Structure formats: C-alpha cells, structure tokens
Amino acid sequence: MPGLPFDDNMSSGGLVAKASRGDNAAPLSITEISTRLKRAVEDQFGHVKLRGELSGVKRAASGHLYCALKDEKAVIDGVMWKGNAQRLSFLPEDGIEVIASGKLTTYPGRSKYQIVIDSMEIAGEGALLALLEKTRKRLEAEGLFAPERKRALPFIPRRIGVVTSPTGAVIRDILHRLADRFPSHVMVWPVMVQGQGSAEQVAHAVRGFGQLPDDVRPDLLIVARGGGSIEDLWSFNEEVVVRAIADSSIPIISAVGHETDTTLADFAADRRAPTPTAAAEIAVPVLRDLAATLDEYAFRQRKCALRPVDLGRERLEARANRLPKPEALLQQSTQKLDDLGERLRRGLADCASTARERLQADRARLSVHMLQRPVQEGRLRLDAQGNRLGAGLRQAVQLGERRLDQAGAGLRPALIRARIDRARGMLDSFSRVLPQLDPDKPLERGYARVIASDNRTMTSQKAASAEARLTLKFHDGELEVVTGSPPLRKPGRTPPASPAEQGDLF
Known part of the structure; x- marks a missing residue:
C-alpha cells in the first residue's frame, strides 16, 4: 500500500501486502488489465482472416450469431452482429469450413478473446459441396425429394408462371421457345437469381403464385436461371427455396443452370430441365405435332369406320370371284338347248316324213265308197237294233197282257184295258220318235x-x-x-x- 515502508524480508506469505524495495508500479484492477488487453489485441490484430470449422452455431433472439471456429488443436469464439448476419449468403451450420473476416477482441466478462466477424464465406468449393451434400441428406431424410411427391405436369397449361430475372436472356429464351412451339399466356414474377436476398425472393415468388385466385393462378411454374458457378447458383440450394418448391400446390419445372449443374431445387421440383429452353419445351407440346396427331387420329377414325365396309367389299369380291361366270352357268344349258333344238328339228322332220309316207300309203285305200261303207253298216245296225227294240217292246206288251189275263181274272177289264192302252200309247210314241233319232x-x-x-x-x-x-x-x-x-x-x-x-x- 502507498506510504508503507519497504521490507526486504517481506515474503509472499505475509498477511498485509507491502511494497518491495524499488517497485514503483501500482497494482492494476481487473478492469484496467482487461481494457489494456483488449486495446492491445485490437491494435495488434485489427483485421484478420481465420479459416476453421464452425461449431456451436446459434442465433440469439436479438438476431446476433454466435459460434466457434476450430481446427485440430485450437478453438476461438466468434460473434457476428445482426446486420452482418442477415447478409450471409448461406445458412451457417456446424461442421462447415469457413473463412471468417473481422477483428480480434476480448470479452472482459469472461476473460476470453474472440473474433468479431464482419463477413463469412465457405472455405473453397469442396467445403461448399460438403455443405450441399449435408443439406441434401437432411432434406431427403425429411421426404422432400421422395418420388411419390412428384406430380404430373399438365399436358396443355392455360397459364405458365415463370420465376426468374426479368432482364436476363433466360426469360427471352423461354418466351421465344413457347411462341415457336405452343403460344401460351405467360406470367413473370421478377426476382433476383443470385446474391444476398435472392433465395428469399425466389421462395416468396413460388408461394405468391400458389396464393393467387384460381381464375388467374397459373397451371405450371418454371423456376429458371442461366448457367454459372456453384456460388452463383447457391440461392437455389437454400433450404427456404427448396421447402417453398416442395410445398407448392402448382407443379414446378426446375431449370437452374446448364445440363451439368445440379441444385437442391432440381430434387424438390416435379420435373428437372437441363436448360431454361428445355423447360419451355417440356412445358408445352408442339402445336404442329398436335395438329398432325389430330389429323392422324381423324384419319384412323375414318379408316376404322370404313374398315368394315372394306372388309365386306373384300369378302364380297372374294365370294364373287369364287362364283362361276354367268356364261359358264349358261353354257351347259345353251348346249343342251341347242341339242334339244336339233333333236326337235330332226324329230319333226322324221315325223313329217313318217306321216307323209303313211298318208301316201293310206291314200290309195281311201275312197268315197270306203267311207260310206261304215255309215251304211251303222245304219243297218241301227235299223236292226230298232227292230229288235220294237219287237221286244211288243213282246213285253203281249207278255204283260197274258200275265194280266192270267193273274187278273178278278180285275176289272176297264182298268186293265186302260193300262194296256197307256203302254200301247208309249210304244207308239217310241215308234214315232225312233225314226227321228236317225x-x-x-x-x-x-x-x-x-x-x-x-x-x-x-x-x-x-x-x-x-x-x-x-x-x-x-x-x-x-x-x-x-x-x-x-x-x-x-x-x-x-x-x-x-x-x-x-x-x-x-
């Protein structure tokens, strides 16, 4: 203490602190030494770049980022204030190797030194790819890249939404390709496609299209960007973009970079296109091809409709070819008719000749006397038959009279005579009629x-x-x-x- 006499024999084991001989330095308070250390460190290491692996990364409620940088043998604490933390182009996670730029300082409250980080970048492409693979595995484990989540694209979308930069060549290529293939209504949501805040804009655009009313909401989305390095395309590897694409109610085509570039947005999208131009080709069919297809279907429809007719015609022609010709059918009948006609002609000629011969043979035997002889014979036979009839009648009358005389002695003569007179009258009548029959x-x-x-x-x-x-x-x-x-x-x-x-x- 000041004013106390110095004692050479004073040892460290005394109860009261005594100034030693020749020591004129007053003891410093903890605050003073901490302040001097802080000033010395900050003056000596005003700006440094440290390469290390992030560990214990956490964000405070105030927005500040706290972490630790480590390598194989040492660890240093780090802090990044809210303003700088919001400008980070990636999401800090444990295990990422980064290069942090800032200044060294101390924290008197804990007697620690730390680095106040102004900017932080991933340490090389290998580290960036490692972060990408780590993020991919984590999101894949959540099922964001599962095949069953993929949806079919509409065949002919009425409206197509495009999330891209409005000033780049990508939108011009897409519009030009759509106009060539199938002119469609295109809705563009302008966003930044790289740099700080680009990931949030892309995610906001995807969600914004999904929240539009049904009458104006597009049927298909294209998230597109031109080619670039992995750092340029990193916005489409951000978790916020991947989750927005996976949660979209509208089918999405991812067309980020060129064919060899792959982002996490490609895994989350329903379809990946190698280039923005290819995305336009995938989105819509070729109008000319559709017209040709419709023409082909119409032709096939007509062909199918006419096929039964053609088959019927072919069957009819085949059956008609198997039928004999009308000339062939008539040949046998014609030949038979000719044969019968010839036979008829010969038969008529033979009949005429035979009749002529018989007529000539009978002519000599024919004469008037020969013709009169049958008539005279018939007359004689008729006279003989008449005589026999008259004699028979007379004989019958006489026989009847005798029978009457014999059987009817007791009959009255007047009745018998009357009957006889009637019979005689009938006989006389027959006798008179008989000559008239000649x-x-x-x-x-x-x-x-x-x-x-x-x-x-x-x-x-x-x-x-x-x-x-x-x-x-x-x-x-x-x-x-x-x-x-x-x-x-x-x-x-x-x-x-x-x-x-x-x-x-x-």
Whole structure:
C-alpha cells in the first residue's frame, strides 16, 4: 500500500501486502488489465482472416450469431452482429469450413478473446459441396425429394408462371421457345437469381403464385436461371427455396443452370430441365405435332369406320370371284338347248316324213265308197237294233197282257184295258220318235250332215272351222269340202293329206 515502508524480508506469505524495495508500479484492477488487453489485441490484430470449422452455431433472439471456429488443436469464439448476419449468403451450420473476416477482441466478462466477424464465406468449393451434400441428406431424410411427391405436369397449361430475372436472356429464351412451339399466356414474377436476398425472393415468388385466385393462378411454374458457378447458383440450394418448391400446390419445372449443374431445387421440383429452353419445351407440346396427331387420329377414325365396309367389299369380291361366270352357268344349258333344238328339228322332220309316207300309203285305200261303207253298216245296225227294240217292246206288251189275263181274272177289264192302252200309247210314241233319232232322216228334207275326217258330226261352226277337210253328206250322196284352215292336230293322230297338199313343215 502507498506510504508503507519497504521490507526486504517481506515474503509472499505475509498477511498485509507491502511494497518491495524499488517497485514503483501500482497494482492494476481487473478492469484496467482487461481494457489494456483488449486495446492491445485490437491494435495488434485489427483485421484478420481465420479459416476453421464452425461449431456451436446459434442465433440469439436479438438476431446476433454466435459460434466457434476450430481446427485440430485450437478453438476461438466468434460473434457476428445482426446486420452482418442477415447478409450471409448461406445458412451457417456446424461442421462447415469457413473463412471468417473481422477483428480480434476480448470479452472482459469472461476473460476470453474472440473474433468479431464482419463477413463469412465457405472455405473453397469442396467445403461448399460438403455443405450441399449435408443439406441434401437432411432434406431427403425429411421426404422432400421422395418420388411419390412428384406430380404430373399438365399436358396443355392455360397459364405458365415463370420465376426468374426479368432482364436476363433466360426469360427471352423461354418466351421465344413457347411462341415457336405452343403460344401460351405467360406470367413473370421478377426476382433476383443470385446474391444476398435472392433465395428469399425466389421462395416468396413460388408461394405468391400458389396464393393467387384460381381464375388467374397459373397451371405450371418454371423456376429458371442461366448457367454459372456453384456460388452463383447457391440461392437455389437454400433450404427456404427448396421447402417453398416442395410445398407448392402448382407443379414446378426446375431449370437452374446448364445440363451439368445440379441444385437442391432440381430434387424438390416435379420435373428437372437441363436448360431454361428445355423447360419451355417440356412445358408445352408442339402445336404442329398436335395438329398432325389430330389429323392422324381423324384419319384412323375414318379408316376404322370404313374398315368394315372394306372388309365386306373384300369378302364380297372374294365370294364373287369364287362364283362361276354367268356364261359358264349358261353354257351347259345353251348346249343342251341347242341339242334339244336339233333333236326337235330332226324329230319333226322324221315325223313329217313318217306321216307323209303313211298318208301316201293310206291314200290309195281311201275312197268315197270306203267311207260310206261304215255309215251304211251303222245304219243297218241301227235299223236292226230298232227292230229288235220294237219287237221286244211288243213282246213285253203281249207278255204283260197274258200275265194280266192270267193273274187278273178278278180285275176289272176297264182298268186293265186302260193300262194296256197307256203302254200301247208309249210304244207308239217310241215308234214315232225312233225314226227321228236317225241322223240321216233329216237329209230327206234337204238338210246335210257335216262330217269330220274322223267321222265326227260337226255341231258348231267353231269346231268345223278347225278342220282342214269336211264331208257334206246329203240324202243321195257325199261331197268333200276343203275349208282352208290348218287342222288342229291331236297327239297320236295325223290327219290325212295328200302329198301334193302337204307343205314343208320348216
């Protein structure tokens, strides 16, 4: 203490602190030494860059970021104030190797030194890829990349939403490709596609499209960005973007970077396109191809409709080809007709010749006396039959009279005579009628009987006109008459004709 005498024999084990001889330095308070240390550290290490692995990362309610940087042998605490922490382009996590820039300082409250971080970046592409793989596995474990979450894209979307930068070449390529393939209504939500805050804008755009009314909400979303390094595309690896895409109610095509670039947004989207132009090709079909397909379907429909007709025509033609020709069907009948016609001609000629010969042979035997003989014989037979009939009747009357005389002696004579008189009257009547039945009896009164060639008596003009020759019989003789009409031939009979009067049948 000041003013106390120095004692060379004073030891550290005394109860009261005594100043030693020649020591003029006053003891410092903890605050003073902490302040001096803080000033010395900050003056000596005003700006440093440290490379290490993050550990114990946590965000306070105030927004400040607290962590520790470590390597194999040492650890240093770090703090990043809210303003700088909000500008980080990635989400700090334990195990990420980073390069932190800032200044060293001390924290007197705990007698620790630490680094106040102004900026923090991932230490190299390898570390960035390691962070990417770590994030991918974590989100995959949550099921955000599961295949069953993928939805089918609409075949022809009415409206297409595009989340991209409005000034880049990506939107122009998409619009140009859509116009070439299938002109569609395109809605663009302008966002930043890289840098601080780009991930939040992309996630907000995806959610904003999903919250639009149904009458204006697009049927398909395209999240697109041109090619670049992994740092340029890092916004589409952020968890906020991945979750927004996975939770979207609208099917999404991810078209970030070129074909070799892969982001976590590609895993969460319903479809990945290698380029923004390819995304436009996936989104809509080719209008010309659709028209050609419709034409083909219409052609196939007409073909299917006409197929039964064609098959029926083919079957009909096949069956028609198997049918014989009409000429072939008629050839046999025609030949048979010709044969029968020839046989008929020969038969008629033979019949005519036979009839002519028979007529010529019978002509000599035909004469008026030969024709009159059957008539005279018939008349004699008729007279004999009449005589026999009259004799029979008279004999029957006489027999009846005798029987009456024998059997009816007791009968009255007047009755018997009356019956006899009636029988005699009937006999006289028959006797008078009998001569009238003779066909030649009227000939004596100037009549003539017309006789056909077969000895039939003609009773009508029609029957007589059908005969070629007629015989007129008078009471004193017969006269043959030629009528000039062709005779009506009956089967099996040939009318007589002279050879001179028989003409050629053909």
